[in-house]
Amino acid sequence: MKRVSLVLTLAVAAGLSAQAASAQTLKTVKDRGMLSCGVSQGLPGFSSPDDKGNWTGLDVDICRAIAAAVFNDPSKIKFVPLSAKDRFTALQSGEIDVLSRNTTWTLSRDTSLGANFTGVTYYDGQGFLVKKSLQVKSALELNSASVCVQTGTTTEQNLADYFKGNNMKYEVIAFATADETVKAYESGRCDVFTSDVSQLYAERLKLANPADHVVLPEVISKEPLGPMVRHGDDQWFDVVKWTLFAMVSAEELGITQKNVDEMAKSDKPELKRVFGTDGNLGEQLGLTKDWVSRIVKAVGNYGESFERNVGAGSKLGIARGLNQLWNKGGIQYSPPIR
């Protein structure tokens, strides 16, 4: 009897791990009826829960768009808040289907983590937040400063490179979560809080007197932030990748949350392909023909999502900058949907 149960346990264990290796994520998600999306533990503008517990933000919109494309329901998501340190393990282990958590695309992360970046949702760079009272005008004046940083980020390495490259000394204090890092900065333990510039603006809002703090002009790194999926599932990779491209294309084509139904009736060949009234592009992805209108109805196009969450329409008030469309002076670009 004992031996039988042992064999059973082993068989189940072997079966489970075999499944994890060649996961058909899209099918798993459909069967589960829920998308599991890894987000931050609360970064205004990118992923944070509002006072009713609803998650909002640019990163959250990517997940909502995927859920809309798969289920035609942007609320069928389980959000999993993750610290910077735990995020990759959660993706590797299959706890989440997609990691949409202000994560910088780097070569080593693409190659060694068993995960792939699907695109860039936000072109960011690393900067420094200091108290105005220190009267620092440039990051080059930060010699011998104490710097608070969140552990397990590219930020930590950029920081070391920057201070070493400029022959400056510094003291680094690394915390596990963004909240702890900001609390230590606010309590005066550090002179400087460093992170991606977008995050600096977002965290500044949480400080007691945001106006007493200033983001220094230097941007010391390239931080292209984007969603990640597990390696080895090309279909799911395509779904996540093209969901973002659909949002960017929609902006380029002038499709908005308001006019989407109207535009869907258009006779333009380009729009007919996008809306699936001509051809079956969506089905080729494993989705439905109307996938783009589902996405735009749920979260709007990329520009709308940007403005609502981090742009002029939000508390953060960050300019589009690099994140403007390619034909309007930025570098957001989508390959053609055809």
Add this chain to the structure above:
Amino acid sequence: MTIEPRKPPSQFIPRLQRALGGSAGWSGFIVQLLFVAALAWIAYEIVANARANLQAQRITAGFGFLANNAGFDVSQSLIPYSGSDPYTRVFLVGLLNTLLVSVIGIFFATVLGFLVALGRLSPNWLLSRISGGYVELIRNLPVLFQILFWYLAVLAALPNPRQSISILDSIFLSNRGLVVPKPVGTAGFEPFVAALLIAIVVAIALWRYARRQLFLHGKMIKVWPYALGLVIGLPLLSALIFGAPVKFDVPVLRGFNFAGGSRIIPEFVALTLALSTYTAAFIAEIVRAGILSVHKGQMEAGSSLGLQRGSVLRLIVIPQALRVILPPLTNQYLNLTKNSSLAVAIGYPDLVSVFAGTTLSQTGQAIEIIGITMGVYLLISLVTSAIMSFYGWRISRSMG
């Protein structure tokens, strides 16, 4: 013709049977063999499966990453470290920081724990109530909250470096930590240390001589004034002849922070404070239980010999109580060491923070790093209990 006594039948085979298969004999042995084989097979399957899955997902595996450059800095390091050192160095830095906070925490927790236990047993009403209150308050609050409390309380109370509290312009206390002048050895350093060592050895010899005299002849010889004179006088003499042993590198406020001197970072202070006060509450109860386990006749006998309460405790009660105290005390030491991994919450660079934290997320090699980290904690714990067992064995031997 002599009759050779018959040899008794060999006990070897039955003994082997019993050893391998217990009372069940050979069949028991076969079952055990199968069980061990099954365990080995499961272990092999787990390793092979994990390896295959990692390969299928193209997650890097193996320990090659340890030789790569870390590329990040650490706020406190007992050995020279910079961002261009490999991950093995980061591992060492983290390990030493963990050991530092554990050893110092264990020391203070033990001292405080004994004091609180004695306080709780004291006939003084106020003292015993305060000690009791301490135990009940501290041991019933989660240790993570206590760490955060000390960290944020300590930080909030301290000024920034430019307004730091300074003593004689050489010791500075601010929210960057406590900065003290750093002793730097000079020409007189080696003679000074030699003189100090000689003085200590002679003092110990004197003390042992006095004890012998006391035990053998019942003569009480007062040696401590001579010992003290030696320990202070001899090094002083060396300093007069060879010059001061050290000069001090006095810290100076430069820019944002202090240059020169040695610094104790607030994260370390908060963590040590929280861990030692927390563990002290448990140790106090263990010590109290140990003391109460000694029959009160022992105490009365001591008192009737004319010994004072302190001497009775020190010479009669505590040595007997130690037998009861040591095993649970070892547990507390292990707990303190393991709890030190909560350091990550306040940014103290312990093993979990820099190795199982930053290194893990930079390399993504969770299995290897978590494996190494668990192995290290296991090793620290086993070594701690081995030391404590040895100490316990010595005590029980000396007591006969």
